[in-house]
Amino acid sequence: MAAVAAIYPFIKAMDAELLAISTDSVYSHVVFKETSPSLKHVTYPMLSDRNHGISKAYRVLDSSTGASYRASFFINPGQIIKAKLVYAAEVGRNIPEHLRILQGFHHAEQTGQDVPANWVPGQPGISQDPSKIGTI
Template identity: 50%
Template sequence: MNLNSEVLAISTDSILSHKMFIQTSPSANKINYPLLSDRNFEISKKYGVFDENGGYAYRATFVIDTEGAIKSYLVYPDSVGRNIDELLRLLEGLQYNQKTSLGVQSGWKPGDSGIEVGWDHIGKY
């Protein structure tokens, strides 16, 4: 699936930790995108996901458009994992909206029709 998107993983772990993770984890060694280290917490702080009291970054996902605008962000509690299917639907929905100016409703899948967006259309779907 090609969504014409770039994926970066940013962690407060060291580069050495990333290397060991990739070498020892069966799922991590399949990663085909860059793993970046934010050891000084600069990125985590700028995106508002650094817990100053705990000294760690929350798990978060940001979708940023080509103009640098954040289109979506999700911050996950430690007890809940990310849902890649929903993230892919989100990316596909954003791209669909960019092409058609139509929105996508809950449960929308590629191939489904979109919906008109704006105040005049609220509650009609």
């Protein structure tokens, strides 16, 4: 969560929002934030999904543990899931990749161009013209 907090200003600068959602209680979020030195810098909202409604709706609930998998969703203003990343418990998120995905969506929105594999900001995008499929 601290790694995400470090990029939160960049997320906000792209007119995006971040929500942390877990099956823990609001109280446990407060205690966790107060006792963990790395979480003192978390300024984005932390939401509780104690009834598992959100985790079930997004299909990330591990019913054997009652906890949700580590997952990240990129949802556009039209409430369409544009990307979904789900991680095994033993593997942490790749935060630079999350930022790159968001930057890719931002680039596509601003330029009308898709971004190819391994694209990084500053590189050109590719045409969204379906007539060019197979010709590039």
